[in-house]
Amino acid sequence: MARKDLLDIASLHREEIEFLLDQSTSFKKLFTHSVKKIPALEGKSVLMLFYEASTRTHSSFEVAAKRLSAEVTNFDVAHSSITKGESVRETIETLQAMRTDYIVVRHGHSGLPGMIARQTTASVINAGDGAHEHPTQALLDAFTIKEKFPDPRGKKVLIIGDILHSRVARSTSTLLQKLGVEVAYLGPGSLVPKYIPESIRRFTDYEAAMAWSPDVVYLLRVQMERQDVQFFPNVREYHRVYGITNARLAEIRDRGLYIMHPGPVNRGVELCDAVMDYERSLITNQVENGISVRMAVLDWLTPGGDFPRQESYVAQQRASSTVIMP
C-alpha cells in the first residue's frame, strides 16, 4: 500500500483514505496530549515549493513537517515570474541535486505536480494545482466532517460557489463521495461547468438546494483576483444570491446545519460576519485538523530509491522558448 506521491484524491482507494483518516485521529490525539514533536521524519528534508502564495496551506504543512522532526526548506518561488512548466523543470533538476525527500508543491497549472513526481524520486505532495486537485484539503474536510458524523454515509453536503476554478470542490466532492456522502453543487451559471459528474446534483437556486436538506453547507472562496473576467456582475449581487446572508444564517441555525469554508473567508461575500460566531461553523476546526491530516500524509508516503539517472535538462539543447501553435 506504500505510495511515493499524493497527487490526487481520484486515484486513492477507500482503504487508503480510511487509513489516513485513522492516522490523523492518532496524530490529533497525540498533540492534544501535549506532545509537540515525534521523530518520525528525523533526518528527512521537506521542500516547500509554492508557486502560488498561500499562508494557510504553507504554514500548515510546515508545522506538520516540523512536528515530525523533518527539516523544512522554503524555495522562494511565489513572487518570481518563473512559473512556466519549462522553468519548473529547471528547478526540479536543482532539487534533485539537493536530495530532498519530500516536495510539497502548489502551482497554478493543473497536472504540474504530477509532472514533477515523474521526474524526481522525492515524494511529491500536491498542495493545490490549478483547478485540478487539492488532496490534503479534501482529507481535512472529510476528517472534520467525520468528527461530527462518525459514519458519514448518506449525509449530504452542499458546495456553493465557484466550482469552475475550484480544486477544493473537485477533490472534496470526490473524497466525500468515496465515503458515501451525497454531494450537490450550487453556484452562478458561469462558474458551474456544464459537464460535472452525473453523481453530483446540481441546483440552480438556493431555496431548492435547501429543500434537498443538506447536513453541511460548504462555501467556496470567491477568487476576487480572477475577476479580470467577469463571471458575475458584482459581489453585492453574489452575496445576495449565493452567500449566507443574515436571514439565511437564521434558517441554517434553525435547521442545525454545519458550515464549512476552506478559507480565507471574504467577509460579506460568501458569509455574513455573524457566521464567525455561529456555533456550528467548522471553519476553525478545518484549519486545526489540517495539521494532523498533513502529518498523516507525510508519515504515510515513502520517498523512492535512488535518484534516476536522467539526461540533464540543462545540458539538453534548449529549445526555442517561443511556442508555435499548429
Place this chain on the structure above:
Amino acid sequence: MLLLQNARIASENSPVLLEADVLIVEGKIQDIGPNLAIPEGARVIDARGRVLMPGMFDAHVHFRAPGFENKETITTGSEAAINGGITGVVMMPNTRPALDSATAVATVLENAKLRSRIPVYTSGCVTKNREGKELAEIEGMRELGVKMLTDDGDTTNDPAVLLRAMQYATEFGMFFASHCEVPELAGPRALNEGVMSYRLGIKGSPACAEEIIIDRDIRLARAAGAHVHIQHVSSKLGMETIRWWKSRGDVKVTAEVAPHHLMFTDEHIGDYDTNYKMNPPLRTQADCDALLEGLVEGVFDLIATDHAPHTPFEKAQDFLSAPNGITGLDTALVSLYHHFVEPKKFGWDLVVKRYSAEPRRLMGLPVAAVEVGQQAECLLFDTEAETTFTREFMKSKSQNTPFLDQTLKGRVDLVILGTEILLER
C-alpha cells in the same frame, strides 16, 4: 525498368482491387496487365498480396522551417512523409518569419528543391505576420505558385480583413484555408470542454468556438464569391454545418479531417498526456463517429494530418505549458489502414480518393493514378505486416505522437517517385 508482379492495384474509382503486373520504364507506367513479359534488364519485385496505390498527398503539414529547425526541417519533414507513403505536401506558413511575402516563399521553395526528395508546396499567409491586420503580399506569392492562403494556427480574427482578402485574392484564382476558432471562446488550452476538462481542472474549449468560425468563414466566402477550405474539423456540428452549406450549392466549400480526430477522444488524454494535446482539441466519441460519417459521405473532401512536430523537451512539460500539435506523416497511412480499412469501415478507394487524389485536385495538381501513361508515383502496402512506431522508425525530427511505441497492422514497403525508389523495406 521495374516490374511489379501480381500487385493488387487500388484506385479512387473502385472498391475492388485489380490484380495485375505493372511495368515502369523511365519513371513512367508503361504497361499494366496479367502476366506481363519480363523485359531484359528489368528488376522484378514480387508484389503478390500487397496493395499498390498512388502516393499520398498531405495538404496540411508544418515543416517549421524557417525559424524552428529544432522541431523539423524540410529534409526531416519530407523524409517523414516518404516514410509514411506520402509523395507530396503543402506546408503551412506559420514559420518565423511567417510566409507572407514573395521573398519568404521563394526561399522556402528553393530550399525545398535542394533538400527534399518529394515536391514540397507551400501556402501563404492571409495577413502580414499572421497578425490579422494588413494583407500579406498576395499576388507576389501567387507568382511563385502559391494557391492556398491561410493564417493557420489561428483564425483571421477580423472578418472584415478576411472578407477583403477573399475579394482580392479570388481574382487571382487563389483559395482560403481556415483554421476555425474564436480565440476568446477557446482560450489558450487545447482541451475539449467536457467531462474531461472538469476532471483535469482545465478550462475547456467548447466546440462552438470552432463551429462559429466554420459558419462565419463559409458565409464570408459566399459573400466574396471565394473558395474556402475548412481545415481540421473536429466536431459533429462543424461537420453538419459544412454538410448543410455544401447541400445548398451556392458557395465553394471544401473541408479536411485529420486522422487523429477520427481515432481519438479527449478521454485518451488520461493523466495529462501531452501527446494528445492538439488544436482543435480531441472531442468525444460522438464527434469521432460523425467525422467518420462525414468522411465516408464526402462532406470531407480530404484527409490531412496537420503534422505538427514539437521537441520532446517541449512536450515533456505539464499539459498547460506544452505546445499544441502532434506529428502525423510517419503514421497516417498505416493508422488509417489499422483503424478503418482493416476493420472494413471504408475501403482503399476512399483512402486513395481522400488522401491522394482530392488533395492534389485542391491544389490544382495532376492526380497520381496507377494507370498506363502516368508518371510512376506509387507505393506498395503490405496489409499483413505490422509497423511498430519506435523513435528509430520515425523520420520526423520530433516524435510527439500518440502512436509512439504502438504496433499497428500494415506497413509501407516501397515508395516510388518517377525513376527513383524513395523507400524500400
